[in-house]
Amino acid sequence: MTPETTRLLERMLEGESLSLSRVISLVENESSQVPEIMKRIAPRLGKAHCIGVTGPSGAGKSTLVDRLTILMRRQRLKVGIIAVDPTSPFTGGAVLGDRIRMQQHYLDSGVFIRSMATRGSMGGLPQTAGAVIKLLDAAGNDVILVETVGVGQGEVDIMEKTDTVLVTLCPESGDAIQTMKAGLLEIADIFVVNKADHPGADSFVRDIQAMLHLREPSWWDIPVVVTEAINDVGIEELHEQIQLHRQALCETHQLSQRRQLQRKSDFMKTIEQKLTHRLIKAIEQDGHLSSYVERVEKGELDPYSAADEILRSGKLLADWLRR
Ligand SMILES: Nc1nc2c(ncn2[C@@H]2O[C@H](COP(=O)(O)OP(=O)(O)O)[C@@H](O)[C@H]2O)c(=O)[nH]1
Ligand SMILES: [Mg+2]
Missing domain, CATH: 3.40.50.300 (P-loop containing nucleotide triphosphate hydrolases)
Structure with missing residues (x-):
């Protein structure tokens, strides 16, 4: 997070509306600083x-x-x-x-x-x-x-x-x-x-x-x-x-239950987004994995078998998902 965003966030937490507007814009524009912003506000x-x-x-x-x-x-x-x-x-x-x-x-x-x-x-x-x-x-x-x-x-x-x-x-x-x-x-x-x-x-x-x-x-x-x-x-x-x-x-205790569910659903969605993002990157950039896309495109392999085979290519995929 840039020092500028850190200060912006501090002012937002003090209740300053202009800073709040600016932080919202960062979120709406999907700035790369969003995960850090969300981590910092979590306790509040x-x-x-x-x-x-x-x-x-x-x-x-x-x-x-x-x-x-x-x-x-x-x-x-x-x-x-x-x-x-x-x-x-x-x-x-x-x-x-x-x-x-x-x-x-x-x-x-x-x-x-x-x-x-x-x-x-x-x-x-x-x-x-x-x-x-x-x-x-x-x-x-x-x-x-x-x-x-x-x-x-x-x-x-x-x-x-x-x-x-x-x-x-x-x-x-x-x-x-x-x-x-x-x-x-x-x-x-x-x-x-x-x-x-x-x-x-x-x-x-x-x-x-x-x-x-x-x-x-x-x-x-x-x-x-x-x-x-x-x-x-x-x-x-x-x-x-x-x-x-x-x-x-x-x-x-419905409120705490709702909040628990919200947090769980946030967590699951975040994992899902991150995994999907990395998986797609792997399929696009790895020579072996992208060969499956070509075979699916040509009709040589059906999409379901291709997906199964990609997910079975264990170590290769694991290396990509860690990146
Ligand atoms: N007759 C009448 N009109 C209303 C009432 N509440 C809102 N309106 C009018 O209905 C229109 C739509 O209201 P709005 O609040 O913009 O609806 P929204 O689209 O659901 O946000 C506006 O012209 C309001 O002035 C009401 O209780 N009675
Ligand atoms: Mg309205």
């Missing part, structure tokens, strides 16, 4: 309560994040926001009113906002989101709000990376709930039915509650919180449920 992790806010585009996620932030700031909590939603006001995709509203947070040194590009059209978290969440945690944020568009597969990501997941829907998302039923149940810790001022809200809430009744009893009863984010209605109750969930996570 696990203090923040990380809240995922997911749901279809237009449900009101950004508005909710904004309202929750106002409430949390009144309690003097330091708030970090990661907006992965491409249509989010934070990324400039909103009407003027929303942008003006968010500016008050930009001027507040107790709020750090960062937007990130989505991974593909299916939403979900970009590869580097996990590392960025850790940086925000290490930088001393009490709460981290991660807004992401959930439209399918990508949703499981957010569960792996956050402590509490809010699934935000609005009366118009009736169809969405039909297609996502199983997936939503799997990831939601709290359901938020926003835009309660719109028609159909009551019956929509009843549909979700009926669906929740089919669940096996568990350590946490998923609540359905009804909000009108734009009118600041229901936000306190939502905040209360978020805190209750955090409390239940701690009391039932």
Whole structure:
């Protein structure tokens, strides 16, 4: 790590936002210093309560994040926001009113906002989101709000990376709930039915509650919180449920279990990435190993047998993997 990065990291750990921004950029640009950065911040992790806010585009996620932030700031909590939603006001995709509203947070040194590009059209978290969440945690944020568009597969990501997941829907998302039923149940810790001022809200809430009744009893009863984010209605109750969930996570030791799983999954992914990287390099650069690629290309050998044979070429491979 360069002396410059060491100083940058020190300032970030003291809570300086500009340094935090710069370190995030290093992570996003996959700098070679990232492993060292992650090693240094490891002892500082696990203090923040990380809240995922997911749901279809237009449900009101950004508005909710904004309202929750106002409430949390009144309690003097330091708030970090990661907006992965491409249509989010934070990324400039909103009407003027929303942008003006968010500016008050930009001027507040107790709020750090960062937007990130989505991974593909299916939403979900970009590869580097996990590392960025850790940086925000290490930088001393009490709460981290991660807004992401959930439209399918990508949703499981957010569960792996956050402590509490809010699934935000609005009366118009009736169809969405039909297609996502199983997936939503799997990831939601709290359901938020926003835009309660719109028609159909009551019956929509009843549909979700009926669906929740089919669940096996568990350590946490998923609540359905009804909000009108734009009118600041229901936000306190939502905040209360978020805190209750955090409390239940701690009391039932679910939090430490989740953190254990997160660390294990990080470790496995890191090993996988490193091994794959070295293996591919070996296959490309070693004359004997690359001969398999040629034979597969020519159709002389099928890919499965070639893979088996490469993995069986013991010592040669072991030498490469140590490099
Ligand atoms: N009528 C109504 N509109 C809302 C409410 N909450 C948010 N909106 C509006 O819905 C639109 C989408 O909100 P936004 O927060 O950007 O949704 P996101 O795409 O899920 O982040 C914006 O124009 C908001 O002002 C609400 O409770 N009632
Ligand atoms: Mg948004």
